[in-house]
Amino acid sequence: MSASAAGRPPGGSTGHTLSSRNPLSTGQPALGRQHSRRALLRSAGVLAAGAMAGGLTSCGSVRSGFAGAPPGANVLTYWNLLGGGDGVRMKDMEGVYQKANPDVDLEAVTLTWGNPYYTKLSLATLGAQPPDVAISHLTRVPTLVSAGLLQPFAPEDLARHGMEPEKFVQAAIKGATIDGQIYAIPLDTHPFVMFYNTDICEKAGLLDTDGNLTSVDGEDAFIEALAKAKEASGTWGGAVATIADTSTPWRFFFSLYGQLGGKLLMGSAPDEILEDDKAIQAASLMRRVTVEEELMPTSIDYGGAVALFANQRSGFFFQGEWEVSTFIDAKIPFSMARFPHLLGDSYAVQADSHTFVMPNKNPLERERIDLIFGFIRSMLDQGITWGEGGHIPTWLPVQESAEYQEIKPQSNYADVAESAVYDPPAWFSGSGSNFEAVTGSALGGVLVGRTTPEAAVEQMKRGVSKLARTASPL
Numbered sequence: 001m002s003a004s005a006a007g008r009p010p011g012g013s014t015g016h017t018l019s020s021r022n023p024l025s026t027g028q029p030a031l032g033r034q035h036s037r038r039a040l041l042r043s044a045g046v047l048a049a050g051a052m053a054g055g056l057t058s059c060g061s062v063r064s065g066f067a068g069a070p071p072g073a074n075v076l077t078y079w080n081l082l083g084g085g086d087g088v089r090m091k092d093m094e095g096v097y098q099k100a101n102p103d104v105d106l107e108a109v110t111l112t113w114g115n116p117y118y119t120k121l122s123l124a125t126l127g128a129q130p131p132d133v134a135i136s137h138l139t140r141v142p143t144l145v146s147a148g149l150l151q152p153f154a155p156e157d158l159a160r161h162g163m164e165p166e167k168f169v170q171a172a173i174k175g176a177t178i179d180g181q182i183y184a185i186p187l188d189t190h191p192f193v194m195f196y197n198t199d200i201c202e203k204a205g206l207l208d209t210d211g212n213l214t215s216v217d218g219e220d221a222f223i224e225a226l227a228k229a230k231e232a233s234g235t236w237g238g239a240v241a242t243i244a245d246t247s248t249p250w251r252f253f254f255s256l257y258g259q260l261g262g263k264l265l266m267g268s269a270p271d272e273i274l275e276d277d278k279a280i281q282a283a284s285l286m287r288r289v290t291v292e293e294e295l296m297p298t299s300i301d302y303g304g305a306v307a308l309f310a311n312q313r314s315g316f317f318f319q320g321e322w323e324v325s326t327f328i329d330a331k332i333p334f335s336m337a338r339f340p341h342l343l344g345d346s347y348a349v350q351a352d353s354h355t356f357v358m359p360n361k362n363p364l365e366r367e368r369i370d371l372i373f374g375f376i377r378s379m380l381d382q383g384i385t386w387g388e389g390g391h392i393p394t395w396l397p398v399q400e401s402a403e404y405q406e407i408k409p410q411s412n413y414a415d416v417a418e419s420a421v422y423d424p425p426a427w428f429s430g431s432g433s434n435f436e437a438v439t440g441s442a443l444g445g446v447l448v449g450r451t452t453p454e455a456a457v458e459q460m461k462r463g464v465s466k467l468a469r470t471a472s473p474l
Helices: 031-053 084-100 115-126 138-146 155-160 170-175 198-203 219-233 247-259 276-292 302-310 321-329 366-381 383-387 410-419 434-448 453-468
Strands: 075-080 105-110 133-137 188-197 236-239 314-320 334-338 349-352 354-357
Touching: 075 084, 075 366, 084 105, 084 321, 084 366, 084 383, 115 133, 115 138, 133 138, 133 366, 138 170, 138 354, 155 366, 170 410, 188 198, 188 219, 188 247, 188 321, 188 383, 188 410, 198 219, 198 314, 219 236, 219 276, 219 314, 236 302, 247 276, 247 314, 247 349, 247 434, 276 434, 276 453, 302 314, 302 321, 314 321, 321 334, 321 410, 334 410, 349 410, 366 383, 434 453
Parallel strands: 075 105, 075 133, 236 314
Antiparallel strands: 133 354, 188 314, 188 334, 188 349
């Protein structure tokens, strides 16, 4: 993996908490200009869909013209952006569905992660050639909805397939609900977590009698634990990507800022982007662990941080939970826990969710809806397979099952799914977005000691304000 309402125009000056799912995008163009842009994109979408159809057969069969299946055909087209271990698990899950539904021709296509994927999905939908069902990060859903690119999931259809809203993690289903309608079915929650080397932590006196990590909540306790792990390892207390990666510094910061109850995108002016005092406090702790206390290396990229922990040269590692497969394969002694509660009164942690969406501008017939819902339900029911890769299943019949609870260390942090804070809703926001690139770049400077927390906050405010004052391309 390395990775924002319908019926009213984006915008407004009301402050949104981190869990808010209302849309925000300022600088909306005049109506005529907006229609021209969409007309252009729609034309481009037709051409792009046709062009892509010829170049993606290696990812899956595309006999239906890279679009939704023709009326009456028992073909189901499915797009996703899942690579690495996620991609392998998804293919296994697709295989289970295909074996149970031999009469369905499942055409699964995997596309490039991040902005390229969402651009292609949007163009294909505008060009009236979307897949039947697709994966979308939850943080991207409001933007797709505001552009009129998604079909909602009707309550009666959800009930017919046993997928009532109360059977999901409520934080995720709330994020998928816009203007009272559900536009996405969440497959998982993938939070920022803490990995720890059990041998190093035992040597450092950080494990309890059951071999689990003792609490490292609170800034002082966290610093002390990293210091003890550094001494025990002889190298570093922890590792987190600081260079050539913008998403990781943002995940680190947003978890801390979320614990302080910080607000984002209260307007488009620089002083309305975030709360300075809370942002500086969060960034200061990031700087403390790398620059001031020298408990984590200051210049290390994503792969280097993974390798440092995999080679048992750091006691802790901070990243998305999807790296669990890497360390299982490395056969090192490790476990996992939630990202600690370090600041503020309420626990929060940065996260996103993979969701299923129906990218279609035209109403669907019940037969096609049932085909799509049947596929989604199959994927939800295979949540054990998906959860083995680290993601928290949002389908509660799986998450609350004894079988999932026995998967260790993956189930250790499942309770944080209801404490997830998602990137703020805006056309430029979400996993792998320009928003994360701007903010993560500034925060990376803090982690390496090149930028003060105060300067980084100003840099974020200016950069995000520029994005917020730019018209949405959709």
